Amino acid sequence: MSSVLEVANLRVGFSNGTLAVRGVSLKVERGETHCLVGESGFGKSVSALALMNLLARGATRSADVLRFQDFDLAKMSERHMAQLRGDKLAMIFQEPMTSLNPAYTIGSQMAEVLRRHRKVSRAQALERAAGLLSRVGITAPGMRLAQYPHQLSGGLRQRVMIAMALMCDPELLIADEPTTALDVTVQAQILRLLQTLQRELGLALLLITHDLGIVARMAQRVSVMYAGEVVESATAEALFANPTHPYTRGLLDCIPIPGKSRRDAPLGSIPGVVPRIRPGFTGCGFRDRCAHAMPECAQAVPRQSAGGDHDYLCRLPPGWSRAQAA
Amino acid sequence: MTTAIEVRGLRRLFRGRAGMFGAERVVRAVDGVSFSLPAGDVLGIVGESGCGKSTLGRLIMGLLPASEGDVLVDGRRLATMDRRERARLIQPVFQDPFSSLNPRHRVGEIVGLPLAAQGDVPSAQRRDRVMEMLARVGLAPEMAERLPAQLSGGQRQRVAIARALVLRPRMVLCDEPTSALDVSVQAQILNLLAELRHELGLTYLFISHNLAVVEHIATEVAVMYLGRFVEHAPVDALFHEPRHPYTRALLASVLTPDPGLGIPDVGLGESYPDPANIPTGCRFHPRCPIAVARCSSESPEGRTRDGRLVECLLDGAPAEMALSA
Numbered sequence A: 001m002s003s004v005l006e007v008a009n010l011r012v013g014f015s016n017g018t019l020a021v022r023g024v025s026l027k028v029e030r031g032e033t034h035c036l037v038g039e040s041g042f043g044k045s046v047s048a049l050a051l052m053n054l055l056a057r058g059a060t061r062s063a064d065v066l067r068f069q070d071f072d073l074a075k076m077s078e079r080h081m082a083q084l085r086g087d088k089l090a091m092i093f094q095e096p097m098t099s100l101n102p103a104y105t106i107g108s109q110m111a112e113v114l115r116r117h118r119k120v121s122r123a124q125a126l127e128r129a130a131g132l133l134s135r136v137g138i139t140a141p142g143m144r145l146a147q148y149p150h151q152l153s154g155g156l157r158q159r160v161m162i163a164m165a166l167m168c169d170p171e172l173l174i175a176d177e178p179t180t181a182l183d184v185t186v187q188a189q190i191l192r193l194l195q196t197l198q199r200e201l202g203l204a205l206l207l208i209t210h211d212l213g214i215v216a217r218m219a220q221r222v223s224v225m226y227a228g229e230v231v232e233s234a235t236a237e238a239l240f241a242n243p244t245h246p247y248t249r250g251l252l253d254c255i256p257i258p259g260k261s262r263r264d265a266p267l268g269s270i271p272g273v274v275p276r277i278r279p280g281f282t283g284c285g286f287r288d289r290c291a292h293a294m295p296e297c298a299q300a301v302p303r304q305s306a307g308g309d310h311d312y313l314c315r316l317p318p319g320w321s322r323a324q325a326a
Numbered sequence B: 001m002t003t004a005i006e007v008r009g010l011r012r013l014f015r016g017r018a019g020m021f022g023a024e025r026v027v028r029a030v031d032g033v034s035f036s037l038p039a040g041d042v043l044g045i046v047g048e049s050g051c052g053k054s055t056l057g058r059l060i061m062g063l064l065p066a067s068e069g070d071v072l073v074d075g076r077r078l079a080t081m082d083r084r085e086r087a088r089l090i091q092p093v094f095q096d097p098f099s100s101l102n103p104r105h106r107v108g109e110i111v112g113l114p115l116a117a118q119g120d121v122p123s124a125q126r127r128d129r130v131m132e133m134l135a136r137v138g139l140a141p142e143m144a145e146r147l148p149a150q151l152s153g154g155q156r157q158r159v160a161i162a163r164a165l166v167l168r169p170r171m172v173l174c175d176e177p178t179s180a181l182d183v184s185v186q187a188q189i190l191n192l193l194a195e196l197r198h199e200l201g202l203t204y205l206f207i208s209h210n211l212a213v214v215e216h217i218a219t220e221v222a223v224m225y226l227g228r229f230v231e232h233a234p235v236d237a238l239f240h241e242p243r244h245p246y247t248r249a250l251l252a253s254v255l256t257p258d259p260g261l262g263i264p265d266v267g268l269g270e271s272y273p274d275p276a277n278i279p280t281g282c283r284f285h286p287r288c289p290i291a292v293a294r295c296s297s298e299s300p301e302g303r304t305r306d307g308r309l310v311e312c313l314l315d316g317a318p319a320e321m322a323l324s325a
């Protein structure tokens, strides 16, 4: 069976010369969660926006493959794209306030999403909205539907965004940091809801998150991004058991765990500053911060296999980190 | 040890309607919060989304008038101070970096605004302090020329932190300051906040959903549920001996990076609390896994044991029969 989403060599540049995405490839299967993690400012959201054709004006996008189901997104007209968006292909944005209109009530915005794509009455649409609000753990949905975005807490807004994205039963949901404003008990409920939709409706989920706890518990597959590239891609088990790119290893070392971290010592972080990636940049984007860098890292980097479908973008041999630990 | 901030019986109501034509409902967003915090300490505030944490923060900042109660900073009522004075004492870093940054201003102007608003810092000195602050939060100098829309989520939050610290305030109210950041940048920002705290003797109120982060940065922790602090304790005590059943549920819901463990269900059920309709007795009892009959009628408000606030009737009591098996 073919994947719900297939992306090969996606590239995005901005008019100021920034190359935000430099050849991202990934696939999301039906009913599966694919997590996208990586350093802040390195093109995760821009990749997602590129898939939705929602990039800022002046940005350029190219790709060898950009396929959703049987649709070639690269060639699709904006009119057709607008029909897909919010329907079969939904997205939860990182900033809830940028996608909620402050001038309209929650109810009218949610109903509008359904009515744009389905022939239903306003009352039916509001009923569906209320039902979804309860499923994301919002009590008194009637009151919430009548409120404006500024009257909701950050976490309520985020849950409204999640419910809104589910209005049309999407086939693919791109969720950009969907639970950052939620406490851990509500977060667990939302993640269980998404898993239920995956089981029952085969929802495919492309989940962008900084939270490696979520990655470990939700993902079948993980892609790690650094400087606009996927530097490592593997199943969740393989990635946590055998992180091979030095950036991935550094990332795993930074996770604070309650009851285990030492308060008097600083938290682990990856030292050094992030390079500015301009056209013509070659070699490994991580080399300035990497403890294992060698002169050859300034040249094109090979993509290597660490076994199975676990691959990474680095010159170090597959078992280097285990050999080092031994 | 001097007290940096004291909060007494703070309350805030919001009026709303159920549905378009429904009856008026009164949301008790903050429902009687009292605490005091020594200078140089960090109070972590955790709790359910929508339980009133940000409202509490806005009351403390003086951005929202209280329905009842008082906030005292350095022994003086915040309500009596003017804006400039308040700005030198306490600065915020908010949850949503996008809506808290003016989209038409460049980063350099945004960070310099609190200095400009004070009216007595010469512009050359302002520029130096802005650039120094940008460097401190890990932003390259050329970022000063960018607009917020040209930054990633994490970069925007660093701008917000730089803006809060540029006046070198006494206190900083952080509302989810690192939730938009990846773990490495989060660690850098937390280390930076810790460093600045020691260097400048800052006091923080630190609202966060990330319990590991709170454990790392806080000296004491308050757990909030439906508008009240239901548990308040020194950080080690709270994490190693949580006493309120809601605190225990929170700790049990943390997702550690262990593939294959799945998403925990801590048995709180899905009957979420309604802030306009606060349960009688203990406000947590309808969802509490250990509630007994008297929890629905007797109030645990203000209950302490060993000098520690735990608003649970069963804290320290011998085991009783649970409400429903």
Ligand SMILES: Nc1ncnc2c1ncn2[C@@H]1O[C@H](COP(=O)(O)OP(=O)(O)OP(=O)(O)O)[C@@H](O)[C@H]1O
Binding pocket: A014, A015, A016, A018, A020, A038, A039, A040, A041, A042, A043, A044, A045, A046, A047, A056, A094, B149, B150, B151, B152, B153, B154, B155, B180, B181, B182
């Ligand atoms: N309109 C724009 N013009 C110029 N540069 C931009 C624009 N939008 C984004 N960028 C740049 O593209 C890069 C990637 O940003 P993106 O938002 O994808 O990061 P991210 O990986 O989602 O980070 P975070 O984890 O912090 O959300 C950043 O360096 C950002 O500054």
Ligand SMILES: Nc1ncnc2c1ncn2[C@@H]1O[C@H](COP(=O)(O)OP(=O)(O)OP(=O)(O)O)[C@@H](O)[C@H]1O
Binding pocket: A150, A151, A152, A153, A154, A155, A156, A181, A182, A183, B014, B015, B016, B027, B029, B048, B049, B050, B051, B052, B053, B054, B055, B056, B095, B275
């Ligand atoms: N301006 C307002 N008008 C009406 N209700 C409001 C307003 N501001 C907040 N509320 C309500 O007060 C309650 C508490 O909101 P608050 O933003 O303080 O929660 P929070 O604990 O910060 O939640 P989160 O973790 O989701 O950010 C919510 O029910 C919210 O809808």
Ligand SMILES: [Mg+2]
Binding pocket: A044, A045, A046, A094, A176, B152, B153
């Ligand atoms: Mg992003």
Ligand SMILES: [Mg+2]
Binding pocket: A153, A154, A155, B053, B054, B055, B095, B175
């Ligand atoms: Mg809040």
